[in-house]
Amino acid sequence: MRFTSRTSLNGVTEQQFTLGEIPGVLWTPEDAVGARPLILMGHGGGQHKKTPGIVARAHRFVTEGGFAVVAVDAPNHGDRPKSEEFARVAAELRAALLAGGDNSTQLATMHTFLAGQTVPEWQAVVTAVQELDVVGVGPMGYWGMSMGCGLGAPFVAAEPRVRAAVLGLHGVHGLAETAARVTVPVRFLLQWDDDKVPRVHGLALFDALASADKTLHANPGKHGEIPEFETGSSLRFFTRHLG
């Protein structure tokens, strides 16, 4: 793990790093001492580790909850090179989006393709970050919407260090078997008027989660329009389960 930059803003220290080929960023409280729970955030499709929503949420989680937050570029996203196979899968997804109608199959193909790589990558990132004194070995949380849910659900299902997850903006296609292996407490966010994920597909994914402790929060609005107050609510959820 190699740190490439370190800056501080509004009480939050941001360190960029690379772990092998993976570019990442770690946010911690400025002048933090000692261990704290870690939250891994997965970005959406076409986004990257420092997409504005991730940065804003990370700042609140660090300053209001005292958490450490880490985000990395997914394969073929952000600062990472795009593979030929990704370009082919992405072209099929784009064609389905342009054609209109149901693109659940193409979306599931894309996420299954990426998750094969992200699950082991994210496990390695967590191991490396938890070696730092300011993080430390311990329970962690996961936060991811849309593609961050499509890649996050397999990670949460596979990784026993994850003790609580905020997922959402994703349908059941390609994730039914994975969801049946998710048993930690889950907060699931659904947009009632989602223009990308049919409502019934999102409700079916919430239904498929095996967790005994799971809560669906549905708000009016389109795919990208989760209300700001849900950030505070997610923060309290993580504090309750990791604090």
Add this chain to the structure above:
Amino acid sequence: MRFTSRTSLNGVTEQQFTLGEIPGVLWTPEDAVGARPLILMGHGGGQHKKTPGIVARAHRFVTEGGFAVVAVDAPNHGDRPKSEEFARVAAELRAALLAGGDNSTQLATMHTFLAGQTVPEWQAVVTAVQELDVVGVGPMGYWGMSMGCGLGAPFVAAEPRVRAAVLGLHGVHGLAETAARVTVPVRFLLQWDDDKVPRVHGLALFDALASADKTLHANPGKHGEIPEFETGSSLRFFTRHLG
């Protein structure tokens, strides 16, 4: 308005009262001085103003939020006499419950029958309680599940003093037109495995609410099994909108 008893416990003063034929109870912070937002709580079918869930919730709202909370017996409930017409409607509902299957029609008939009386009663109670120095005239909230939603939705739709409402555990039958007149912020609680309200009927009532600001919280479990953490969440919802 005539007060009949006054006791204090754990920082909460409880005053029982009657307003005409309506028996009620008011909870305020012990030694409270000055005005504060009021929350009216509507109890469930077969319950009464001091049913354990109402009392426990009222205590948290008073001690943690500084609110005043009032609850009254619905007609034919608690300390109030039962009318012949109520007995007839209740017998039809009981028969439908025993027969199994869909009892949405009988439930809607019961709630429509009662709401004709509770809306003006509750408006009179709010007016009387808001004349007290420790409450005062101002914005108020409403909380009610199940029958408390069936009677509460018409109250929220009719009463402009209500600025935020927590509703839930109720289906759309008999409430579609009422819901289309509810425009204040609403928190809607739904139990994913509700044994009394079919899931799709509850989702349809949430959908029918005209409020631009509405959030559905769905948790696993049966009709009466709303998790305790939703009380804290409702409290923060009221604080955000009435505080």
